[in-house]
Amino acid sequence: DTEVTQTPKHLVMGMTNKKSLKCEQHMGHRAMYWYKQKAKKPPELMFVYSYEKLSINESVPSRFSPECPNSSLLNLHLHALQPEDSALYLCASTYTATNEKLFFGSGTQLSVL
Amino acid sequence: QQQVKQSPQSLIVQKGGISIINCAYENTAFDYFPWYQQFPGKGPALLIAIRPDVSEKKEGRFTISFNKSAKQFSLHIMDSQPGDSATYFCAASGIYNQGGKLIFGQGTELSVKP
Numbered sequence: 001d002t003e004v005t006q007t008p009k010h011l012v013m014g015m016t017n018k019k020s021l022k023c024e025q026h027m028g029h030r031a032m033y034w035y036k037q038k039a040k041k042p043p044e045l046m047f048v049y050s051y052e053k054l055s056i057n058e059s060v061p062s063r064f065s066p067e068c069p070n071s072s073l074l075n076l077h078l079h080a081l082q083p084e085d086s087a088l089y090l091c092a093s094t095y096t097a098t099n100e101k102l103f104f105g106s107g108t109q110l111s112v113l
Numbered sequence: 114q115q116q117v118k119q120s121p122q123s124l125i126v127q128k129g130g131i132s133i134i135n136c137a138y139e140n141t142a143f144d145y146f147p148w149y150q151q152f153p154g155k156g157p158a159l160l161i162a163i164r165p166d167v168s169e170k171k172e173g174r175f176t177i178s179f180n181k182s183a184k185q186f187s188l189h190i191m192d193s194q195p196g197d198s199a200t201y202f203c204a205a206s207g208i209y210n211q212g213g214k215l216i217f218g219q220g221t222e223l224s225v226k227p
Contacts, residue, residue: 004156042202042217043157056214090156100145100206102215104156 003027004105006091012111015081021108023074023091031097032074034066035090037107043090049074050097081112115140117205119218126225132190134221136203139184143205147215148177148188151200160201161188193225 004025013019023032031050035043048056049068063085065077074091088107094100118137126132136146147162163170163177163186170177176189190197203218 040200040220040222042220045214092156098208100147100162100215101159102147104149104158106154106156109154 004091004093004103006089006105006108008108009106010109010111012113013078013081014113015083017081018077018079020078021076021089021091021110023076023105024072025093025103026072027093027095027103028071029093029095029103030071031094031099032068033092033094033102034064034074034076035092035104037088037090039088043104047076048097055097078110081110083112086110086112115216117203117216117218119203119221121221122219123222124224126193126223128193128195128225128227130193130225132193132197132223132225133187134201134203134223135185135187136205136218137183137185138205138216140205140207141184142207143216144207145205146177146179146186147204147206148175149202149204149217151202151220157202190223193223195225195227198223198225 007022034046037043045058046060047066052068063080067075090107091105092102148160149157150160151157161172161175163179165181174191179186201221204215206215
């Protein structure tokens with residue numbers, strides 16, 4: 001299994017809603033990542049978890065809250081988002097945080113109304 | 114110094130032609146240079162990658178050329194096919210530079226016409 005699975009594929013939410021994005025991998029990878037991608041732009045790193053501990057937070061607003069319940073799962077909790085947060089949210093994983101081969105999921109297309 | 118500059122922004126190639134995308138970097142601490150391919154509605158997928166100890170790497174129709182002295186690398190797609198139409202991102206990282214964080218170029222939207 002070489003897949004990173006993300007759910008849901010699409011999400012529409014209001015600015016007062018609370019929602020969560022989920023990511024799962026069964027490749028035995030110990031580093032997991034959240035990226036944000038705007039249309040026609042490269043992915044931007046948001047968070048890195050290494051061995052289930054948050055190792056990098058790229059100064060992301062607190063309305064985005066990551067969680068890594070175990071080595072296979074990664075969540076991104078969303079609360080009080082703004083319309084400018086609408087984007088494709090990508091999960092990725094690598095064997096370790098210093099291993100360069102990044103496997104991306106297909107992403108969650110988020111629209112904030 | 115953290116930037117990776119990619120060109121062109123968009124590229125139209127006829128079927129069977131050669132697609133060439135170029136990237137340049139400044140940081141000599143970078144030691145890993147991957148190319149990612151992204152189709153609409155999908156996440157990026159690693160296509161091919163190179164390290165600075167070789168000048169060229171070929172996998173099927175895809176070739177990376179690397180010029181360490183010029184700090185440039187490029188992706189060549191031979192015999193381009195309509196199925197190659199996608200956005201391509203070059204990237205760079207270095208273990209001694211922010212622990213291997215990938216720095217992406219701005220992307221090239223490739224369209225291969227039948």
